[in-house]
Amino acid sequence: xxxxxxxxxxxxxxxxxxxxxxxxxxxxxxxxxxxxxxxxxxxxxxxxxxxxxxxxxxxxxxxxxxxxxxxxxxxxxxxxxxxxxxxxxxxxxxxxxxxxxxxxxxxxxxxxxxxxxxxxxxxxxxxxxxxxxxxxxxxxxxxxxxxxxxxxxxxxxxxxxxxxxxxxxxxxxxxxxxxxxxxxxxxxxxxxxxxxxxxxxxxxxxxxxxxxxxxxxxxxxxxxxxxxxxxxxxxxxxxxxxxxxxxxxxxxxxxxxxxxxxxxxxxxxxxxxxxxxxxxxxxxxxxxxxxxxxxxxxxxxxxxxxxxxxxxxxxxxxxxxxxxxxxxxxxxxxxxxxxxxxxxxxxxxxxxxxxxxxxxxxxxxxxxxxxxxxxxxxxxxxxxxxxxxxxxxxxxxxxxxxxxxxxxxxxxxxxxxxxxxxxxxxxxxxxxxxxxxxxxxxxxxxxxxxxxxxxxxxxxxxxxxxxxxxx
Numbered sequence: 001x002x003x004x005x006x007x008x009x010x011x012x013x014x015x016x017x018x019x020x021x022x023x024x025x026x027x028x029x030x031x032x033x034x035x036x037x038x039x040x041x042x043x044x045x046x047x048x049x050x051x052x053x054x055x056x057x058x059x060x061x062x063x064x065x066x067x068x069x070x071x072x073x074x075x076x077x078x079x080x081x082x083x084x085x086x087x088x089x090x091x092x093x094x095x096x097x098x099x100x101x102x103x104x105x106x107x108x109x110x111x112x113x114x115x116x117x118x119x120x121x122x123x124x125x126x127x128x129x130x131x132x133x134x135x136x137x138x139x140x141x142x143x144x145x146x147x148x149x150x151x152x153x154x155x156x157x158x159x160x161x162x163x164x165x166x167x168x169x170x171x172x173x174x175x176x177x178x179x180x181x182x183x184x185x186x187x188x189x190x191x192x193x194x195x196x197x198x199x200x201x202x203x204x205x206x207x208x209x210x211x212x213x214x215x216x217x218x219x220x221x222x223x224x225x226x227x228x229x230x231x232x233x234x235x236x237x238x239x240x241x242x243x244x245x246x247x248x249x250x251x252x253x254x255x256x257x258x259x260x261x262x263x264x265x266x267x268x269x270x271x272x273x274x275x276x277x278x279x280x281x282x283x284x285x286x287x288x289x290x291x292x293x294x295x296x297x298x299x300x301x302x303x304x305x306x307x308x309x310x311x312x313x314x315x316x317x318x319x320x321x322x323x324x325x326x327x328x329x330x331x332x333x334x335x336x337x338x339x340x341x342x343x344x345x346x347x348x349x350x351x352x353x354x355x356x357x358x359x360x361x362x363x364x365x366x367x368x369x370x371x372x373x374x375x376x377x378x379x380x381x382x383x384x385x386x387x388x389x390x391x392x393x394x395x396x397x398x399x400x401x402x403x404x405x406x407x408x409x410x411x412x413x414x415x416x417x418x419x420x421x422x423x424x425x426x427x428x429x430x431x432x433x434x435x436x437x438x439x440x441x442x443x444x445x446x447x448x449x450x451x452x453x454x455x456x457x458x459x460x461x462x463x464x465x466x467x468x469x470x471x
Contacts, residue, residue, distance in 0.1 A: 023062035109432035116408030116451040123322035131358040152179025156356040169304035182326035183316040191218035202250040205441040224441040231264030249282040256406040259449035293405035397471040407453040
């Protein structure tokens with residue numbers, strides 16, 4: 001039997017709408033526009049899956065919806081056809097469809113692989129509470145209730161400068177630092193201090209989408225650069241620099257690239273600095289997980305190199321203390337920091353003075369250092385266990401490299417699969433993993449970023465076993 005197929009279905013992997021719903025809607029639209037007519041035969045589910053390059057089960061889900069709504073009919077041993085009597089746009093059908101979509105959205109997972117967050121249960125809450133109480137018991141406590149510098153508490157900035165100079169090889173002063181409510185605010189302030197409408201910024205692909213959104217919000221256009229085993233690809237950067245004249249910056253996560261965990265090689269770091277100095281673009285360096293390192297001393301930031309003239313360095317203390325306590329910082333030359341301060345005043349007159357003083361007290365007491373030492377040992381044990389479980393259940397199904405730092409693994413299936421479909425199937429089982437759409441510039445990258453720090457060993461094993469069944 002001849003089965004004509006007259007339409008193309010374009011699937012938007014960046015849409016919040018499930019893929020099988022997109023397929024169903026496209027077929028309905030084809031019927032309404034007479035691209036498909038009453039009695040027309042559709043390809044079988046296997047053939048349709050091949051045409052659309054999706055999992056067959058996804059196609060079956062779409063066809064089931066269309067059959068239940070009356071757009072299609074199934075004839076035994078013949079196939080699926082456009083119905084002779086088409087449904088009206090019945091309210092009951094629409095409600096049923098909405099229920100299906102809502103049910104999918106409202107699935108509450110009982111196991112979550114985040115993108116590499118610390119275990120908030122380990123946060124030094126008693127120590128933080130004690131520091132707060134002591135601050136409010138001071139005779140001069142009324143002073144902390146007034147306005148202060150938009151760049152942050154001066155003593156706190158001194159402590160951050162000392163930490164960066166001592167531990168990360170930098171050479172900065174307090175006038176080069178702005179304390180922010182987390183690294184995302186730092187990203188936003190950097191974007192609005194640098195970009196004008198129509199400027200370009202080079203980004204890693206895959207990469208950190210919230211940063212991209214901050215850049216686009218400031219009017220910048222994104223230029224994606226590929227990642228390989230040595231980090232961001234310099235040859236692609238050079239091509240962009242020759243083609244576009246208004247490239248203002250590049251955004252990189254060189255220590256442990258997000259999401260792949262790859263470390264940018266020394267050769268490429270030096271070449272990136274050379275290009276930055278030659279073309280005058282700024283290197284926005286997001287050092288989001290420098291603190292958790294399990295091997296030798298962490299590689300120093302790009303911003304620590306003496307010949308790096310144009311940089312913005314962004315870091316966070318939230319992962320050390322507690323994710324809910326938003327503490328980030330932005331470091332650059334004094335001219336940029338003055339501009340950052342002006343933008344900071346527009347959205348937030350000042351930082352959280354009380355929290356900054358409390359964390360400063362914990363730093364001075366050595367509590368932050370002790371907490372970091374304790375948690376690093378815990379996370380190292382979890383990392384090693386995660387590797388063991390992956391070697392047990394993902395052997396031959398996926399590739400990965402045990403990271404020497406950070407709180408996540410990058411898992412790459414050995415076979416080409418529909419990564420989005422896998423995330424949907426796992427979610428139905430109560431297991432949530434980051435959809436590759438969350439860090440891909442266009443088409444989903446073949447890989448999964450799995451954070452392990454906030455999971456128990458039992459949860460890690462359960463999650464990896466479930467993932468292995470779909471690879």
